[in-house]
Amino acid sequence: MTPELIADYECVVGEGPMWHPLEKRLYWGDILTGRLFRYDPVSRKHEQIYCGDVVGGFTVQADGALLLFGEKGRIRIWREGALTTVVDEIPADRDTRFNDVIADPEGRVFCGTMPVKDRPASLYRLDPDGTLTKVLDDVGLSNGMGFTPDLRQIYYSDTAKMMISLFDYDRGNGALSNQRVFARVPRGEGAPDGMTVDAEGYVWSARWGGGVLVRYAPDGQIVDRVAFPALKVSSAMFGGDDYGDLYVTTAGGDQKATDGAGAGALFRLRPGVKGRPEFLSRVGIA
Secondary structure, eight states: OOOEEEEEEEBBBBBEEEEEETTTTEEEEEEETEEEEEEEEETEEEEEEEHHHHHHHOETTSSEEEEEBBBBTTEEEEETEEEEEEOOOGGTTTBBBBBEEEEEEOOOOEEEEEOOOBOOOOEEEEETTTTTEEEEEEEEEEEEEETOOOOOOEEEEEEETTTTEEEOOOOOTOOOOEEEEEEEEOSSSSOOOOOEOOOSEEEEEEETTTTEEEEEOOTTTTTEEEEEEEEEEEEEEETTTTSSSEEEEOOOOOOOHOOOOOTTEEEEEEEEOOOOOOOBBBBBBO
């Protein structure tokens, strides 16, 4: 599992790799510079396709557009350069931004925020009709999420608390309950960042500051580690025609001398296991 460098845009906070199943291309972003990129594995060409307001996370919509989650609680639809606002702002979150997000089987989106000096982060659920509901507060720093193969549970990473939790998930109404610890990350080994779940139900968790991608068994035991030439490994997502490619983002492209030669680059692995298609959001789609 030697990481293959795919593209290096020297991302300050490279994040959010997302396989677009309708286009068969990989999208990812650089949060702090407000850039989005995409990669075509057939032609091996990659390009920057957006530069604007900060994008903390995004999903692929059922109609092929991207749903962007940005600063101040702003949520917009991006379709080849055209932007449509879904939520202009969340008054209580004007001083923060969204971070990692994930669509559920019904087209809802769970979307987390960053903490600010005087209050912790939160996790919201955005329903297809545009309704936002806060489902968690007192979060250290909301980050990567993923569903178990049976769709009865969801993993949730809190970077600041150095913990990955597991919740029961109700597909019917999107409710989360029965939070318990799936894995705690020891200090000094990096912090849990973005994540994905493979077809065998194992969790792949990026370690910000740890320089590795960690694979957990469903019982929470670590079964593998993949090292990267970048200190800040930020997220991972399966893609490709057979979902056998694992794309990994990194950060620190503005400080390669300390964060590594591959800091800020996009990498690919062939781990020998396959992923599953991510769910498509259906916000604003009848």
